[in-house]
Amino acid sequence: MFDFLDSGQYDLLGAFWVTAQLALYSAIGSLVWGTALVAMRVSPVPLMRGFGTAYVNLVRNTPLTVVVVACSFGLNQTLQVTLGGDDFKEIGFRLAVLGLTAYTGTFVCEALRSGINTVPAGQAEAARALGMSFTQVLTLVVLPQAFRAAITPLANVLIALTKNTTVAAAIGATEAALLMKEMIENEAQALFTVFGIFAFGFIVLTLPTGLVLGWAAKRLAVKR
Numbered sequence: 001m002f003d004f005l006d007s008g009q010y011d012l013l014g015a016f017w018v019t020a021q022l023a024l025y026s027a028i029g030s031l032v033w034g035t036a037l038v039a040m041r042v043s044p045v046p047l048m049r050g051f052g053t054a055y056v057n058l059v060r061n062t063p064l065t066v067v068v069v070a071c072s073f074g075l076n077q078t079l080q081v082t083l084g085g086d087d088f089k090e091i092g093f094r095l096a097v098l099g100l101t102a103y104t105g106t107f108v109c110e111a112l113r114s115g116i117n118t119v120p121a122g123q124a125e126a127a128r129a130l131g132m133s134f135t136q137v138l139t140l141v142v143l144p145q146a147f148r149a150a151i152t153p154l155a156n157v158l159i160a161l162t163k164n165t166t167v168a169a170a171i172g173a174t175e176a177a178l179l180m181k182e183m184i185e186n187e188a189q190a191l192f193t194v195f196g197i198f199a200f201g202f203i204v205l206t207l208p209t210g211l212v213l214g215w216a217a218k219r220l221a222v223k224r
Helices: 012-041 046-060 064-078 088-116 121-129 134-149 151-171 176-186 188-219
Strands: none
Touching: 012 046, 012 088, 012 134, 012 151, 012 176, 012 188, 046 088, 064 088, 064 151, 088 134, 088 151, 121 134, 134 151, 151 176, 151 188, 176 188
16 A cells, blocks of 8 residues: 555655655744734834734635746746745745745734733733833833733634645645646556555644644733
């Protein structure tokens, strides 16, 4: 049943390692970009608030495949942007991280905004009464509590991100979905075995994330 794996033709572990890297780098980028977006959305500056709202509503409702392919065709093939990559695979990987970050950051933003809504308004008012600026109120008072309150929705976003990395195959990133496509084409007689292998691989990647962040949500829950 697993004889085709012994031939050395398929680098299964290497493909899942690329998927794990895609998920990790995109998660870091999404948390940073999502935090910046939520700061814009609650900003007292109308221009920043308008940009944040428009960006989130536009990108969040655009299919991820369109976003990732646009990064490849629009940035790389049209504008010759390589993001420092030296070859096709490395450029595809970096563009995939960019696309996943741009897309997932909108969901991180909304998760954090829901967390901000749980922070009593009186705390921000008290901080402003002490002479704190908007940036100080946001970074020292509001966001720390918002992150704690939003751990569970953020966990769901990061798990979805891990599964969404399969879209990177559309621009040639050598991750698990691209290898699965190749194996399905070459090993048609072992179709269900191939599906089972990759389904198990993604469970291994996503289950620990859900368990760890679920524990963290209970451990760091804000007691009111």
